[in-house]
């Protein structure tokens with residue numbers, strides 16, 4: 001039986017005066033490839049911050065790998081790629097391999113020595129995302145989509161069990177979105193990485209994804225991608241207003 005890696009139990013959260021999340025219950029099982037879909041301001045980033053332990057719920061509880069988020073210590077089991085990571089300007093003085101290697105400090109700590117096999121791990125992580133041939137390139141000279149792959153390699157180098165991606169397809173042109181999802185599906189299927197991505201764009205909820213959760217302050221739907229496909233536009237409009245449209 002697959003293990004529950006993330007378990008949000010009746011979680012609510014508000015910033016000073018704004019209630020953002022209400023009674024969120026969401027389970028993520030090992031091997032899931034989950035898209036959390038919600039329009040701007042629906043609480044996606046806040047939900048991720050709660051998962052990462054950067055915010056504490058007002059009520060309810062977040063459990064990671066069966067432990068309370070407050071006492072959970074194995075942070076390297078969770079790899080995170082933020083929304084703005086693929087926005088390097090072309091003059092940024094770091095090579096692709098330097099960027100990926102910096103992901104090892106999560107395990108070693110900033111001042112500790114790199115492991116002997118660090119260079120091997122860099123190439124291994126870059127190979128997983130199809131970017132090994134760019135290892136000596138300056139990060140700022142890559143396209144948005146290529147930079148995104150490098151940041152995923154940076155997260156992968158500490159061998160996380162869960163990979164969390166915030167709006168990963170922003171900055172990737174339409175023709176390359178499919179191959180980007182193929183790469184993620186390979187990580188999911190061949191390396192058994194559990195993947196959670198958040199997106200505001202229903203059009204990027206690819207068929208490679210196994211599960212979808214619809215968020216707008218609360219979880220309106222959580223189920224298989226196939227079930228999500230049967231949800232009508234009228235129903236989505238009720239949850240989201242008109243800001244999320246299905247493209248056929």
Ligand SMILES: Nc1ncnc2c1ncn2[C@@H]1O[C@H](COP(=O)(O)OP(=O)(O)OP(=O)(O)O)[C@@H](O)[C@H]1O
Pocket residue numbers: 015016018020038039040041042043044045046047200
């Ligand atoms: N630090 C903060 N203080 C007060 N209100 C905040 C703060 N951060 C976010 N909010 C508010 O909380 C709500 C949800 O924001 P959040 O960033 O979680 O949504 P989101 O779905 O990630 O949006 P987007 O797709 O635009 O990034 C918004 O109304 C936002 O204005």
